[in-house]
Amino acid sequence: MSNAQVLIIGGGAMGVSLMYHLTKAGWSDVVLVEKNDLTHGSTWHAAGLCTHFAHNPTIQELRATSVRLYRDILPEETGQNCGFHRSGAMRITSNPDRMDEFRHVAGLSDFTGYPLEVLTPERIAELHPLAKLDGLLGGIYEPDDGHVDPTLATNAMAQVATRNGAKVSRYNAVQSIRREGDKWIVETAKETFRATHIVNAAGTWGWEIGHMMGLNIPSVPVLHQYLVTDAVPEVTERLDAKLPELPMIRDPEESWYVRQERDGLILGPYEKEAQAWSVDGVPPEFGADLMPPDLDRVEHIIEAAMERIPALMNGGVKTVVNGPITFTPDANPLIGPAHGLENAWLLTGSSMGVMEGGGSGWFLAHWMTHGAPPMDALAVDSRRFGSWADRDYRVEKAIECFGLQFGVHYPFEERPAGRGKRVSPLHDLMVERGAVMGAAYGWERPNWFSDKQGDIAHESFRRPNWFPHVAKEVETVTTKAGLADLSVFSKFDITGPEARAFIDGLGANRAPANGRIGLTHVLTPAGGVLSEFTVTMLSDTHAYLTSAAAAEEIDMDQLTAHAKGFDVAVSNRCDEMAVIGLMGPLSRDILSQHTSADLGDGFPWLSAQVIDVAGVQVRALRVSYLGELGWELHMDRTEAEQVFLALETSGKPLGMGYYGAYAANSMRLEKGYRGWGGDLTTERTLHEAGVGMFARAKDRTFTGRDAMLERRDSDDRWDMVLLEIHDPEFDPFYAHSVLQGDEIVGVVTSGAHGHRTGKTLALAYLRDRTARANLTVSILGRKTQATILSDAPFDPENLRLKA
Structure with missing residues (x-):
């Protein structure tokens, strides 16, 4: 041998x-x-x-x-x-x-x-x-x-x-x-x-x-x-x-x-x-x-x-x-x-x-x-397809890719082959209500909602046909309430006597208190952001983690590797659980009609409880990616339809509607929230991304800690900023150069029009941290003036989230 x-x-x-x-x-x-x-x-x-x-x-x-x-x-x-x-x-x-x-x-x-x-x-x-x-x-x-x-x-x-x-x-x-x-x-x-x-x-x-x-x-x-x-x-x-x-x-x-x-x-x-x-x-x-x-x-x-x-x-x-x-x-x-x-x-x-x-x-x-790639690996990571990518899928997609070898790659591209591999229990209900579906890690998810059955997205580098529909979804969520199918989240249970210790050592943040919600980021040895988890401590012995759909296998690998040496069990709940989002100023009124739980002072922002909703036991998380009062409701997939229809029955008379991924993207940018995989990658640290508040390094050891701190104090550290783009015609999406004069000083990582604020917004990394004024963004060859915003343009004091 x-x-x-x-x-x-x-x-x-x-x-x-x-x-x-x-x-x-x-x-x-x-x-x-x-x-x-x-x-x-x-x-x-x-x-x-x-x-x-x-x-x-x-x-x-x-x-x-x-x-x-x-x-x-x-x-x-x-x-x-x-x-x-x-x-x-x-x-x-x-x-x-x-x-x-x-x-x-x-x-x-x-x-x-x-x-x-x-x-x-x-x-x-x-x-x-x-x-x-x-x-x-x-x-x-x-x-x-x-x-x-x-x-x-x-x-x-x-x-x-x-x-x-x-x-x-x-x-x-x-x-x-x-x-x-x-x-x-x-x-x-x-x-x-x-x-x-x-x-x-x-x-x-x-x-x-x-x-x-x-x-x-x-x-x-x-x-x-x-x-x-x-x-x-x-x-x-x-x-x-x-x-x-x-x-x-x-x-x-x-x-x-x-x-x-x-x-x-x-x-x-x-x-x-x-x-x-x-x-x-x-x-x-x-x-x-x-x-x-x-x-x-x-x-x-x-x-x-x-x-x-x-x-x-x-x-x-x-x-x-x-x-x-x-x-x-x-x-x-x-x-x-x-x-x-x-x-x-x-x-x-x-x-x-x-x-x-x-x-x-x-x-x-x-x-x-x-122990980490030299650049962001998401486009090539070998774990971006799961077991759902079966024989039919790989053949259909290979044939499609060959035929579209020279296809136009639009910024919100959705290709038709190999669809429907993973569907939530709410899929058919969403389609009946006008959802135009997209695909995320094999899952079907609503991108936007149309009032015309069978409507499709007309793909474009310019303002797309779904723009007014998304504006309507945002208005509904902002003034009343909206329901969303968020079941595409990756979902994991960590159970066992050392669940809290497991979370405390997992990433850059400590475990939140029992009944509370926090963010923790797993770092690479070089200090970049590998994974982002929303962590809910249901008890000292039970942590519930959610993350991006596309991160399922990447995150499962991280959790499994970290579990060595801890008395815990790691369970992948992605296919077993469904998630309903209920967001907007009327969300409390709608949810209260189906639960006896105190949804007021007894259920503050960033807290979680296991409550009964319409006769179903639900993990209710008071958290919102949209910047509005709201809850994520996590439950067994077999009971999701029952909860959804109950909420719909009480919400419809109040003007409640639905929202999809595109509306969520617009609203999260108005809050300046960073997105994993685009804004948060292995190439940049939490401090460079402007979310250093989630790095609790004092008296703690975790992978990437020292490298993160070294880069925090480095003169060549990059900085992420939120830009307002002053162009009424072009909306940014990603990978646009940021310039100061004729010098390229940064790159846009995500962008969209903010319908609540009327501002066109983009998150961008500046590799020249001194470049703060006289900036332009090059979108489709046209330079457009851009201004750095010092605060989130929508509800910077989080009054709506805490209402």
């Missing part, structure tokens, strides 16, 4: 990159096993495109890190070129919404330091003289983009890693994986390994390796074709004239990309009806293999590309590549800890394995080394 500190399963760009970065970080006994040879699977036949275009800063950094690695670092370390061509790239469009998307991504990229150029049709002609301009509105140019030889890049990383002590075992398929004590036992065709850590970097085989680990890996291989032409005369002429390589060009509306390949061109079409392949297991003999060409499936896309790039018609088809690439339900890779397993990690599921591989290996190596 061979020992390993880390055993990486899979020798594609992702796994080899991790091996490279772990050895650079000083890890020893790093072993990589591969069932065939390095790059076999999907890496070897990839087109090698590398880009900086992304809607998320973390995804962008994965891609930018890959470019730096392939272009600069590996050639210097190995003395060999990785075949990287800095050709630049552009995306073109005839769609006005797409132009808004380009402006938004360009604004984000200004902040991240990878500036992209929004193009006019004339500028497109300058950059790509072979493209016809008919019908084009413009585009976006990525000057540092290029393409790389996937095999050269992967082998270069392997060369450096093995030089640093890593071992690669080729043609050595994994046969079984099990846990013995504190080690992983991995049986392969050639030998058995005893490893402290294992990493599923199996790509095309990620689902199968996950199955051996006892995991549900929501990835599906999908067949993708591209064709390589013979010599194209127009390209040959450019080579003879020693002109620069043509930039890659993508037309997302027609769903294709084209790049120069020596004296020819590569055309890659993405059909709308994708072809999933080997969903329940890739054939064991499959390796560096391809499927037969099937150009009939993409003939219409090829014709469209030839209309735009007529030179394509002048080169015959030399090669057709038709092979599998893996897709997750949101097309982002799975990176991070494997849920519920100790020292098990995922680095798989990337449909852009070469593009993101170099950076993904860096990202996970940092996480494994330092």
Whole structure:
């Protein structure tokens, strides 16, 4: 039996990159096993495109890190070129919404330091003289983009890693994986390994390796074709004239990309009806293999590309590549800890394995080394899908993602495939009352309410069609009362003799008194915010915790790990309990008709009681994310309908209505409340986020304490501010650059129009803490004046909450 500190399963760009970065970080006994040879699977036949275009800063950094690695670092370390061509790239469009998307991504990229150029049709002609301009509105140019030889890049990383002590075992398929004590036992065709850590970097085989680990890996291989032409005369002429390589060009509306390949061109079409392949297991003999060409499936896309790039018609088809690439339900890779397993990690599921591989290996190596990711991980965290992401879901979503590879990514995007996986007991009642549903971690939840059955959101970067409906919901909650289905919350019970001690050591805050509610934040070792829990101490032996829907597996992992050494039991109650929100100035009058509990002085703000409501035992929490008098009512899901209908019966005559997630977002911003996952992330501390009051560090020890305090006192600490945006047309959402003059000093993390105050609001981090005046926010390319608000614009003294 061979020992390993880390055993990486899979020798594609992702796994080899991790091996490279772990050895650079000083890890020893790093072993990589591969069932065939390095790059076999999907890496070897990839087109090698590398880009900086992304809607998320973390995804962008994965891609930018890959470019730096392939272009600069590996050639210097190995003395060999990785075949990287800095050709630049552009995306073109005839769609006005797409132009808004380009402006938004360009604004984000200004902040991240990878500036992209929004193009006019004339500028497109300058950059790509072979493209016809008919019908084009413009585009976006990525000057540092290029393409790389996937095999050269992967082998270069392997060369450096093995030089640093890593071992690669080729043609050595994994046969079984099990846990013995504190080690992983991995049986392969050639030998058995005893490893402290294992990493599923199996790509095309990620689902199968996950199955051996006892995991549900929501990835599906999908067949993708591209064709390589013979010599194209127009390209040959450019080579003879020693002109620069043509930039890659993508037309997302027609769903294709084209790049120069020596004296020819590569055309890659993405059909709308994708072809999933080997969903329940890739054939064991499959390796560096391809499927037969099937150009009939993409003939219409090829014709469209030839209309735009007529030179394509002048080169015959030399090669057709038709092979599998893996897709997750949101097309982002799975990176991070494997849920519920100790020292098990995922680095798989990337449909852009070469593009993101170099950076993904860096990202996970940092996480494994330092106990936290180097950037916010929510977009890639391997725990963002749960057991509800079953076979049908992963197939439907993979097909959807492939077909929308070039889809417009709207700020409040809701895609239709794979819906209805998790529904609350109030779902049908919500729909009957006009709820337009969205999805959150598999749950269906009301986003907003319409007075027209079957209404849908018209997605836009500008003011959406649900704006007036949300205004009406806010008015109802502010003047009367509103009901909401909040069942999507993640919900956990901590029970046992040491429940209070458990909470006291969990995060940055102490446990509240019995019958009281508090917030506690679990920190990373670097002091960033990993989890946010609303903590209700029902007794010394019973704590009830709620958190964001998307945090369910992340938070369960934190609670389970923390429970070691405490005499407590941790129970996931997410599917067992439902939550009804009753908010607004009339909420007390409505609730009092169904309970004998004292809802006045005997039930103050931020307190909790177990009371009887309409004959049902309910955990009633007097807490509100909206800044209004109100209660959250938590109960067994089987009894939620009874409580809801009773409240509705007494509330309707008083003018009570309903509210959804969009109205809640508007109202919480008017209170300046931070949201986990957007405003609160692992990148920033509680003090930087402006909620240092929840950090009780005196005479206490907890993970991240010292790092948090060090950053609190650092000169380069960031500051979160609440901004009023002075623009009657554009509403902010996220990832807009904040400027002082021409200098970029910050970034918006969340925003919305505040209907109670008439103010358009945004929370933003300022990386320059001295930038307090003469600020602007760049929204879709337009600079708009912004003012820092010193207090929450709605009820800053919390009089309504305490009423």
